Amino acid sequence: AASVTRPARGILDTSVFIANESGRAIDAERLPDESAISVVTLAELQVGVLAAVDSKTRATRLATVDLARDMEVLPAEERVALAWARLRVHLAEVGRRVNANDLWIAATAVAHGLPVVTQDLDFDPLEGVLGLGIVRV
Structure with a gap:
């Protein structure tokens, strides 16, 4: 699955929330009509709140967490774990690495048949693997 233009549904990764929070440009035309997040993104955003100096x-980071919590939060259940394992093995076979949290977000997307919506280039080695689509915003 190559890059999608504007999906009906998609999983926003942490980079999209951080871009919004910091005022970095987001290509809103490519954001999905309906957004969900992985529970991992919620955890990463919560770390930002707890680590605030x-x-x-x-307060800014709490507002971001509230925004994320308004979306459907997809858990890391058994089918996500299976997708994670398959993605991990694929990466090992091709000699690539992806951050563990990004791998969980990608696995959540694969398990739900949704693209990852991101500004993070770290997902690039996974594009098309197990049908994973990447939407760059």
Whole structure:
């Protein structure tokens, strides 16, 4: 599955929330009509809140967590674990590595038949693997 233009549904990865929070440009035309997130993204955003060094940063990051929690949060259940294992083995076979959290987000997308919506180039080695689509915003 090559890059998709604008999907009906998609899984937003953490980079999209951080871009929104920091004012980095997002190609809104390519955002899905309906967005979900992996529970891993919620965890990563919560780390940002807990690690905030001042109250202004904490408030900004809490608003981002609230935005994420309004979306459907997809858990890491058995079919996600199976997709994770298959992606991990594929990467080992081709001699590539992907951050473990990104791998969980990709596995969640594969298990649900949805593309990953991201600004993160780390997903590139997984594009097309097990039908994974990547939407770059």
